[in-house]
Amino acid sequence: MVDVLGAGPVAVLTGAGISTDSGIPDYRGPDSPPRNPMTYQQFVGDFAFRRHYWARNHVGWRHIARTEPNDGHRALAKLEAEGLVTGLITQNVDILHEVAGSRRVIDLHGRYDRVICLSCRRAITREHLAERLTALNPDYAAEVSDIEIAPDADAVIAATEGFQVADCEYCGGMLKPDIVYFGENVPKDRVLEAYAYVDQAEALLVAGSSLTVMSGLRFVRHAAKTGTPVVILNRGETRGDDLATLKVDGGCSPVLTSLAEIYTG
Structure with missing residues (x-):
């Protein structure tokens, strides 16, 4: 890896595999069960889907909020502090890179800790919405405490019919997590900024992503097309191999830790 990455600068693209050691499951790892994440069209087009999402998220987001960065996150933050990593693009919404100390981070698919109104575009914190949802559903979290945590601040809950959903307190519009759903496009300015990270680098390191979806694979294709070396660190095959x-x-944790030790002594 050191031979390919050289002296940098290195751009990094991370996926769910870097956060599994923090207790956050991934979608497509070798041991992951099949999952069917909700699409943007389902969320905005059907109240039952929206209620089901918010009920699950009301439980699942608390688990994400309690998680801590692992050695992989800390290694990348250390490599950024040393000047090797000059930009990090993450497909994760858990903000663990920022918590670990990384500064130049593009949250490609958004952040779990922020909520936006689709009408007036106001943003609020997920913690503030939790207070409102708890007031509407005071005993809900306790009633469904024994559940399976899923990726993207979600939880596996079968029955959610009685859950009360909160609308925007400013305009009454529909609230949505500041997360890019399946079937929704990543904002163009965010994509262009990520391409710039790759163009400014001498190498691209992919860590913990199967590159199944085009939102991440496109940066690998771009790097390969422009002759930028690509290193992929992942358990199992990826679409960019x-x-x-x-x-x-x-x-990710042991390999990135060793990599940081080599570069930083």
Whole structure:
């Protein structure tokens, strides 16, 4: 990896695999169960889907809020502090890179800790919405405490019919997590900023992403097209393996920790 990455600067693209050691499950890891995440069209087009999402999220977001960065997150923050990593693009919404100390981070798919109104575009914190949802559903979290946590601040709950949903307190509009759903486009300015990170780098390191969705794969394709070396660190195959200069089949925490030790002594 050091031979390919060289002296930098290095851009980094991370996926769910870097956060599994923090207790956040991924979508497509070798041991992950099949999941069917809600689409944007379902969320905005059907109140029953929206109620089901907010009920699950009301429980699941608390688990994400309690998680801590792991050695992989800390290693990348250390490499940024040393000047090797000059930009990080993450497909995760858990903000653990920022908590670990990374500063130049693009949250490609948004952040779990923020909520926006689709009408007036006001943003509020997820914590503030939790207070409102708890007031509307005072015993709900306790009633469904024994549940399975899913990715993206979600939880697996079968019955959610009695859950009360909160609308925007300013205009009465529909509230949505500041997360890019399946079927929804990543904002264009965010994509262009991420491309700039890749263009400014001498190498691209992918950590913990299967690159199944185009939102991440496009940066690997772009790097390969422009002759920028690509290192992919992931357990199992990825959709970008044929574009990689080097593929490392391993866990993010131990490998990135070793990489940081080599670069920083």
